[in-house]
Amino acid sequence: MATVESAVPIRARTRSERLVRLVSRGPLHIALIGIAVLWLVPTVGLALTSFRKPPAIASSGWWHSFTQWDWTLHNYDSVITATGMGHAWVNSVIITVPATILPLTLGALAAFGFAWVPFPFRDTLFLIIVALMIVPIQTSLVPLLKLFANHGHLNNHYYGIWLAHTAFGLPLAVFLLRNFFVTLPKDLIEAARIDGASNLAIFRRVVVPLSVPALASFAIFQFLWVWNDLLMALIFVSDPSKQPMTVRIPYLLSTYGQEYNLLAAAAFLLMILPLLVFFSLQRYFVQGLLAGSVKT
Amino acid sequence: MSTQPLPTPVAGPPPGGGLRKRAWSGFERFQGLLFVMPALVVLAIFLIYPAYYTIRLAFYESDFHFGFFHYLGVDNFKELLTNDPDFLDLSKFPPGGALINNLRWVIFYISLSLIIGLGLAVLAVRVRYERAVKTAIFVPMAIAATAVGIIWLLVYNTDSNIGVMNAVWHGVLGQHQVSWLGNPAIVNYALIFAYVWASVGFVMVVLSAAIKGIPMEIMEAARVDGAGEWNIFRRIMLPMLSLPISVVTIWLFINVIKVFDIIYVMTGGGPGTTSRVIAFTMYEETFHNGRPGYGAAVAVIMLVLIAPVMVLNVRRFRTEKVVA
């Protein structure tokens, strides 16, 4: 694979050469930095708004807040306690964690089967799963709503949405993990087989430890996917006390539609965890996304 | 930012390789199925069966019980495509309706995201702070569409003391305040741009990684021969990027068919029904207007539109092409 710098021209050496380069590439720098700054503007605007008081928001744009140091944490307090966003945050966690672990586990097991344990119709089944990756969730809303209601009121608990998310996360899990598993050294696995290890033991002791990057990639991708999901939660979690943040925030719009201080704080609460995950585990996230470029 | 190579989709190793001492026993032959079974069961019940149910429901009139109330044949589809101006309105120019809105999204969202993402990737690769630029552009990818909606509601606010867009348009450029989300002629483009903002990061990261895979010697040789940067870009880089670009385009296309959250949060399909998209129509017809059969027909149309991607995925995987 080519090095990181492969497409970059050779660096200038002397000081005057560097100066000339800087000036001639001025427009490039301006364009790039300008666009990057522009791209950050909307998010920064929201962040600043979440720290301002309502009268300030109505009378001056958030870009003035750099000079008007009138910041407050009150919005976050109101949003967490008064509007129930704190509770919704917890709901988001409750929904997301199992909905990540389940497809990861089932997917890894299935991927191992597809990669290293031959059985009849293996390739056909795998192709079917690949095809399922892009089925839109709209096709599941009505039937699952009915299914959950008729069988154990799964809508009143989290089981319904956990299962729905697991189902829609499995095709990508299987695809991504299987593709990774087949790149593992054949000899290692064969050696373990010769030593008499069962398939399950091979999975647990050989494959999984070697696959942490791929497992992490999928886990992070699925975590963010479920955390940020709106439509499935809207339909499958109709009990208001169980709804996650993505569903409760639009509710704020109808009752406090003008109160951007609350909306901004709520939106930021929603964003904090994914942003943290993104910044700390960026490499894995990007990999998951790249591989997930085939998932809907 | 360097990324490890993507796992290449190659066929699995032959069963048992060459070191197997004895043939697979009957149990072992089916043990693979055991590994796969839990996943298959979950998929069958919660993904495949619902899809079948929905497809069947599309041919019926249904009610709030979501049952198969009354067989309609293809009437739902006929009504959707010929008699529902909110879905498809070909009687005027430019045509209107949710389906046409998705077409607008296909054209503008995909092209804008590609152009900006590719442009940024090509430019950023030449500077040392490339990683910072990529991060800044990529951050919106981690943000939920709900939050993207709130962010852009603030940006598009009509009051130029609140909304950045009008602050610039009115305060700096001196134009009348525009109601970005209230004007039926521009609301769709406003929404599209908000989603482009959130998606460009993905395009940029993928194409940036791909650009780094282009051997430097070819480009240097072209430069030595006197080729200008633009020609190098057009004649060398673009063709070599055609595969990643197609992957990204497919991802963007899938996004377009499924886009829902941003419309739900920002406009609710409004003003009136002018910013509806088919995913939103499905939701409205099924849960608001109480016509699940009709909504199921919309879901089927979504499936039909996305089916070519399905076929492409399967085919591409089968012929074992490298993804990136």
Next chain:
Amino acid sequence: MRRKSLIASAVALAVIAAGLTATAISAKPTKKSANSIEVLSLWGGSEKDAFLKVTAAFTKATGIKVEYTSARDFIPDIQTRLAAGNPPDIGILPRPGYIATLAKQGSLKSLSSLGLTNKYMAGNYSAGWLKLGSSSGKLYGVPAKANSKSVIWYKPDSFKKYKFKVPKTWAQLLAITKAYKAKGLVPWSVGAGPNQSQWTLTDWFENIYARTAGPAKYQRLFTGKLKFTDPSVANAARIMTQIINNKYVLNGVQGVLGQSFVGSITDVFGTNSKAQLFFEGGFVGGIATQQVNPALKPGKTIADFPWPTIKASLDHPVVGAADFAAAFKDTPEVRQFLKYISTGPAGVIWVSTNAVTSPNKKVPARAYPSVLARAEAHQLATAKTFLFDGSDLLPGAFGDTWGFALQDVIQKPGNIKSILSTFQSKIQGKF
């Protein structure tokens, strides 16, 4: 690299743990105990606060806790929850038409089955209100609160400054509109856009229609006996555009479609006022003085006058709206709550919040605390002709669809006829 990502994961986990602890401390308890009910309605802000005062009194008297939830778009909310087998205990809904739809579905419990006999209800409510809460002869909804929708809000100090007289006819209202415009001020703000605000347009239409086509036609139109393609409908729609057009509303028609209901109240009565006149119902007073701008002085900086007449012969029909409490489940707590809501004392508490009027016969006039509220109650009680909000009478979700149609009307006044015929074909046979 391994260590870095381990640290990162640890950080993430720590954040999660911290977050969970923090919210566990501060979050509301949500375990539904046996002694609580869930009430769903659409109110937020000051209207919600008013309702919570009523429920607090209920809890004090009975020990039953009331959990209030609001919905963004109540129809899909209720339908999804019904399909999930998990509806709220009680829904307080503004649309008799939708309540009838729910009753036909079998999703509601009739009041008589809950212990509220017809005789009892007749003692507290006039026949007109009871009819609205019924479907197929059975009573399903307790009229909970009412508001007049035939008042226009203005700034008395502004009128005094420009020597405007409170208009009694449409022509006079138009003249004031033009006069404001001539002075460089934006006359009106209308919010008919995001967050389901299109119902404000339907109220404009209903007041105009009642004053141009008359009560009989009004009743027939909204109960399916008169088609929307009737010329009287197009006529009223056209009159509506005499004020709601690019000249007289804040930010023009596009601004109307981009502004929400509460936002438009803020445009007129907020601290950064941008327009002068506002139309919506009696509840505006409460929202404006309690939520939008507590510095308002009723009578000085905010007041209302009755909708002007258009056709002198049709005088002043009052268009009003009400919310009805309907039960999805039959439990002892539900029965107690509905009984409580239908009593005089509950009504007295509710109107004391200055946000609503009560349709309950047992609530005396002196229970209303302010001039504004008393005037509204008076208008409702003494109305020679009282008409219920038409769009709320439409079945199913057509109240929303009608709002969308009116949004189209103000954008393209030239297409009124085709917009109306499209709507008629949608609603044909659905009554």
